[in-house]
Amino acid sequence: MADFDGYRGNSLEFLRRSEAGVGDVVEVGTEWGVITGTLVPRYQYDDDRHIVLKLSSGYNVGLSIDRLKGLTRKSSGERPAFVPPPSPPPSPKEELPRVAILGTGGTIASRVDYRTGAVHPAISSEELYALIPELSEVARIEPQIIFSVYSENIEPENWSRIAERVSEAVAGGVDGVVITHGTDTLGYTAAALTFALQDVPLPVILTAAQRSSDRPSSDAVLNLVGAVSVAGYASFSGVYVAMHEGESDARVALHLGTRVRKNHTSARDAFKSVGVSPAAFWSRREGLEIKLEGLPQRRRGANFSPKPRFEARVALMKFFPSMPITLLDSLANSGTRGVVIEGTGLGHVNSRSIPFFRRFIEHGGLACMTSQCINGRVNMNVYDTGRDLLSAGVIPLEDMLAETALAKAMWVLANSNSIEEARSMMRASLCGEITERTLR
Amino acid sequence: MADFDGYRGNSLEFLRRSEAGVGDVVEVGTEWGVITGTLVPRYQYDDDRHIVLKLSSGYNVGLSIDRLKGLTRKSSGERPAFVPPPSPPPSPKEELPRVAILGTGGTIASRVDYRTGAVHPAISSEELYALIPELSEVARIEPQIIFSVYSENIEPENWSRIAERVSEAVAGGVDGVVITHGTDTLGYTAAALTFALQDVPLPVILTAAQRSSDRPSSDAVLNLVGAVSVAGYASFSGVYVAMHEGESDARVALHLGTRVRKNHTSARDAFKSVGVSPAAFWSRREGLEIKLEGLPQRRRGANFSPKPRFEARVALMKFFPSMPITLLDSLANSGTRGVVIEGTGLGHVNSRSIPFFRRFIEHGGLACMTSQCINGRVNMNVYDTGRDLLSAGVIPLEDMLAETALAKAMWVLANSNSIEEARSMMRASLCGEITERTLR
Secondary structure, eight states: OOOOTTOOHHHHHHHHHHTOOTTEEEEEEETTEEEEEEEOOOOTTSOSSEEEEEOTTSOEEEEEGGGOOOEEEEEEOOOOSOOOOOSSOOOOOTTSOEEEEEEOSSSSSSOTTGGGOOOOOOOOHHHHHHHOTTHHHHOEEEEEESOOOOGGGOOHHHHHHHHHHHHHHHHTTOSEEEEEOOSTTHHHHHHHHHHHTTTOSSEEEEEOOSSOTTSTTOOHHHHHHHHHHHHHHOSBOEEEEEEEOSSSSSEEEEEETTSEEEOBSSOTTOEEESSSOOSEEEETTTEEEEOSTTOOBOOSSOOOOOOOOOOOOEEEEEOOTTOOHHHHHHHHHTTOOEEEEEEBTTTBOOGGGHHHHHHHHHTTOEEEEEETTOBSOOOTTSSHHHHHHHHHTOEEOTTOOHHHHHHHHHHHHHSOSSHHHHHHHHHSOSSSSSOOOOOO | OOOOTTOOHHHHHHHHHHTOOTTEEEEEEETTEEEEEEEOOOOTTSOSSEEEEEOTTSOEEEEETTTOOOEEEEEEOOOOSOOOOOSSOOOOOTTSOEEEEEEOSSSSSSOTTGGGOOOOOOOOHHHHHHHOTTHHHHOEEEEEESOOOOGGGOOHHHHHHHHHHHHHHHHTTOSEEEEEOOSTTHHHHHHHHHHHTTTOSSEEEEEOOSSOTTSTTOOHHHHHHHHHHHHHHOSBOEEEEEEEOSSSSSEEEEEETTSEEEOBSSOTTOEEESSSOOSEEEETTTEEEEOSTTOOBOOSSOOOOOOOOOOOOEEEEEOOTTOOHHHHHHHHHTTOOEEEEEEBTTTBOOGGGHHHHHHHHHTTOEEEEEETTOBSOOOTTSSHHHHHHHHHTOEEOTTOOHHHHHHHHHHHHHSOSSHHHHHHHHHSOSSSSSOOOOOO
């Protein structure tokens, strides 16, 4: 007999018509072709317009039944191990810290099929406690969905909205803030929020999951429990990314928001601090272990003025052999106010691009240099290509990550009174985005 | 008394006028401002229009005396340890293998001040034996300068010329080929030559140096001796990059030309194989240690038809939050025939870019997806952004490096008879640029 765990309404009716149930291998027609997978259960709070298939790759796909061209049951499979948690969920104790959880879309704190694009109803704290009962031992969580956007669709205006909601939560007296986000552009958002939320008196912890929560190898629960624990209890403040670290299933790394990069498409430990150690590690067994000195301290009742505005007209350009001048010119012609270059090596582009930069800067543009090497530091004094770029006014960004440089340039252009001030702010290390030179 | 090691003619006269000699700390006026450094010796074969300063950073700069606005001697320093080697140089034995060394510019096999932009006279084997006497024990080298170009200025037409010269050297009966190149775009060139020189019957070894040869930590000699040894003696054929590996000063890694990336701006072990092991290691003590199975074998008298043509109208675009459609449109409008995207995560761009790709591909363009994560593999079947891109005709390049993908797309467009054939060639692994899927 077919098992319809979590399916209801329209999607239940859709499955009944095809006599397919949870655990069965099914074939569905989509606009991208035929997809085969195992029908997996849904959470009780999900909508009734999607079904979820686990593919042989181990990934789940959520599919809108309105867009499907039929479903055929191929064979009955094992019922997946996942069982939706029982209701009613546990309740947290009154003495626990208050942690706001702001959802933006992404694998964590959404439900299994978060990527369907369907608009989910706002998740409640009861739902989260039901999904992850452990959370009720850690904090009194206050979840809200700010928006539900695939992280590749996040724009600077989304950063502004997140920053505003964080400051509302801070004003509302929470002890810490967790932001859940898709992994794709998590590094960009973390950098942007670091600049927008300078001097935030609490920990603001971005987190995500590389594997959805019904997979045995999922990092969703560990990352969220780690993020909520750090947000609620850490002695430091500031913006960090909390993600699974290393080979074990036990440890979460806390990366500075300006120094973190997604370095693997699918591994759980994809996020790495570049050029510095992670700020801290967290595990259930060891608690919080701080690795960087000089982190800002958590403050009570402190003044805090977020600066949530960004200038979106900034481009990130990776230099490549034969890069055409027309590409750069099109930026200038479309009103771009800033360009961050990922140059080669110590910070170079080809000679015929240099006149573009001279013109762009003469007309008030902001042009900055990072390196596509990712590791190391630009040094534009060594070779004459670099010196010519410096002479044109291109700003060397030392060891700043290109993604951080983009977010910073967008923030600086919206938070400075003149191009001179903007250039000067780009050169300074405001939030750990540039580290001191060391010998290597 | 001033010491003028290696300076002669105009540059000697210039120094005499300022009473500054080798080892002195001097200040020079340049168009980029005042530079302070220690005057270092020059090789006896260098031109007489440049002086070379060692900066406090440890880097050398070569400066054209014609562009200098004066020189002031600040203090006398220690004479640097470097002493130009004595003449006459040793001669190699007749039974040693013949190795062509093709110079393109860059730190290695040029002289100390290679980056001045001055056109050097062709380097002779006598000069190289004089600089690195050890080479005379390894091979009968046949050096020639193809061109002298900073590697950030290398264009697809340079790749074509290198490929042609390699095939001339092969036809001329050498036992192996070494190509010296600047480090900045070495990875791009290595990938390009791998496609152009498929089925080359000999080892073709690209090498470079991250630190110039007068610095105590220079990797120039090790890399060149390693490259010449492998080119002369290895049992395998194909295109590889030979660069310093690890912490010691003893070992050179041989990276597949399609799998290598410059991952650090200045470290000697900046070059890394991504997604695979280096093909082999070489050291003076251990000789050659092969790490990858299935390398093509060296062949005698084999047919070999290089395919040296490239289509330069291909762009590499790194996706970033708020990437404007105008940027993509400007590519299409300027006649671009192919676009390689560095998408986020598993291979995504924002939704509003997708219609561009649909139009670009409908009009016969080649669009391919890689990931800015660098490690891991694109998988566009998981989320609907990816599926929409697939449905538009964007080609997922699995775990191909973006730099390799650019070179391959340029090669494929010049070596296929139809866009369908080009697309099919992009999907196939021709030279190890895509590896088999493995679980992680």
